[in-house]
Amino acid sequence: MTTDMLTVRGIRKTFGRVHALRDATLSLPRGQVTAIIGDNGAGKSTLVKCIVGVHTPDEGEVSLDGEPVQFTNPQQARDAGIETVFQDLALVEELTVAENLFLGREPTRGAGPFRLLNRRRMRSEALDMVSALAINVPRVNARVRRLSGGQRQAVSLARAAGFSSKLIVLDEPTAALGVQETARVEELILDLKQRGVTILLISHNFEQVLRLSDQVQVMRAGRTVALRRTDATDGQELVGLVTGAIIDPATAEAEVADAHEEETLA
């Protein structure tokens, strides 16, 4: 059990009559990249939001590093060492790179209510953080508004990696990027993995999933329906699992039950 950084067991989440998650189960081996794939509405985002504290699951449990956890907001998840990189809503354009890197946990000096920002420390530590990114280093005093999409995502990754996090969740990290920038961000992700960070990757791009991940968790209709080692699968099988053309015997029975339930509701 302790070899897994995060385990999710039997998570259920409904929004009104919509079953967004039914019995979702997931294990993230330490230091590996796990990808979640699935069609739109399969429950990928909801599952991730339940892990990082945006949603509270109706049932089920989440354990981080062997300890059961129950986050009610993203800040708690962050404090526990889970960093999330969102597609686009992570950075404040009007602030500088350094300010964005430290937003929400700025270093201060002084005491009591008269604490002042330690801008010098923010700048020098920000410099270390962005310098650790192999290439394409943005200036730490540049406003994020002036950065390219790839540079922005690099800043987001630097922020996630920079605070001794246990787990980094990447939600479609290259969805908004061009081919070259995607390649650079993928390098950064592999670089994080080299440093031993556990990563949960949500992606629509099967080729990217095959390039980056160690294992792939397939979701369909709110269930985690199949788990494959990346080196033991291929794009065709993954497509089949996502669309339901291939059904893993382990979950077949449950899925038939779901379908039946949907019919009775309708």
Add this chain to the structure above:
Amino acid sequence: MTTTDAENTGALTTERRRLQLSEVSWPELASTIGLVVMAIIFVVLNPGYLSEGNVSAILQASAILIVLTIGQTFVIATGGIDLSVASTMTLGAVVLGEFYAAGWNLWAAALAGFVAATIVGIVNGLLISKGGITDFIVTLGTLSAASGLALIIADGKKNTIVEPVLIRMSVDGIWIFSWSVLIALVLAVVAHVVLFHTRFGLHVLAIGGSEESSRAVGIRTWMVKTGVYLISGSLAGVAALLLIARVGASEPAANTSFLLNSVAAVVLGGVSLFGGRATIVGPVVGALLLTALVNGLTRVGLSEFYQPLTVGIVVVLAAFITRYQK
């Protein structure tokens, strides 16, 4: 934009200067340039315009507006607006006047006025951040409610307040700066430090830039938003004391021009009405400019009927410059 590590390290030393040069943009300088140009025009038309006495009078007349403008700047920096500042000041003044008339010591009465104004600010903040009602509607409501309360409390009458210390606030001071002005300037300096050198200030700008992103990184946005309206309310409470020092009485007047001018000064100061970018210096100079403009128009003998029109034109012009910069 893309630099090597070495360049980036080298940049750290000269960073401060480079930061300031790149940060200062046209709209942020517009109010200062406008003030200088306007001063030149008026001094040509009326040589006494820049006399020590008149400059002192302009400063003295701008103190209240500066204080209100500082509060408005914090609110607008988050992308909000406080339409209730002037009514809140009126309410604060009336509360002060009533307690004073009831025999309270001036400072105790001033504290009561300050607390009343601060409460209005907190109510604004909570209705907007927790209640999820649009800032415009909430503060439009409290604009009316605060003036209404002022009328009820004062029963429509004014209380004359004669205290030597209040007269000295307007008359005494250091060089051309009366105590009222000095209070306003000290508040401006504190506000600058708060906005640029505290976590709160950074969070104010972050929320103005993107509330969603700010929430995603764990900033408690409702507290920060409540905070800016609280600041605006309590500064209106300070302005209430300055108003009484200037007028010599508390009266339940509307003071609408203070509201319009506080927003106008912020716009003149180059602060984005969408939030995320702000300075304190800009709006303070904007407030000075508006006051100096009215003073100049009076001195060249233009009827006071022309003043609101001129102020309006200047504000729209300033907004125009801001737009072209983008």
